[in-house]
Amino acid sequence: MNENYSFIAEDAEIGEGSKIWRFCNIFRCKIGKNTQIGSYNEIKEGASIGDNCRFQGYVFISDGAQIGNYVFIGPGATLLTDKYPTAKKAIEKRWKIDRIIVGDEVVIGGGAVILPGVKIGNNAVIGAGSVVTKDVPACAIVCGNPAKVIGSVNDKKYKENFECQ
Numbered sequence: 001m002n003e004n005y006s007f008i009a010e011d012a013e014i015g016e017g018s019k020i021w022r023f024c025n026i027f028r029c030k031i032g033k034n035t036q037i038g039s040y041n042e043i044k045e046g047a048s049i050g051d052n053c054r055f056q057g058y059v060f061i062s063d064g065a066q067i068g069n070y071v072f073i074g075p076g077a078t079l080l081t082d083k084y085p086t087a088k089k090a091i092e093k094r095w096k097i098d099r100i101i102v103g104d105e106v107v108i109g110g111g112a113v114i115l116p117g118v119k120i121g122n123n124a125v126i127g128a129g130s131v132v133t134k135d136v137p138a139c140a141i142v143c144g145n146p147a148k149v150i151g152s153v154n155d156k157k158y159k160e161n162f163e164c165q
Helices: 087-091
Strands: 140-144 147-152
C-alpha cells in the first residue's frame, strides 16, 4: 500500500504527470502521461492507457484492454475482455482475452459496459448506461442496450459539444 491507500504493482508503468487517486488497484499495466485515474478504479494486467485520459470513480478495465489518448470514462463504466468467464478458468489462469480497443478522444458515459472484442473508433461517444456489443465507428454516437448508432458528433445538434477530425 502507498500513502493514498491504493495498490500499485511494482511493475506498473505510470507516465509522468499522471495521478492515481485513492483506493485503486493498479496491476501490471501501462498508463500514459498526464492521465487522471479517479478513486476506486481497477486496471488489470496488460491494459494500456494513453496520455491525457480522465477516468472518473469506480471504473473497471479488464486484462489487455487498449485505450487511446484523451479518453474520458465516466463513473462506473466497465470494460470486459473475457467472453466466457468462469471461476475455474480464473483460478487456473487460463482465460481467453478478447481485447477491447478504444481509439483516441473517445467519451464513454457513466455506467456503460463495453463487451469483449469491441473496437471503438476515434472521437466516438458512448451514452451513459449503454451496453456496447459491436464495434463503434469513428465519430459515432451510440446508446442503449444493445447500443445503436443514434447520430454523429458532426451532426448539427452535437457539433458544439464534440469534435471529429
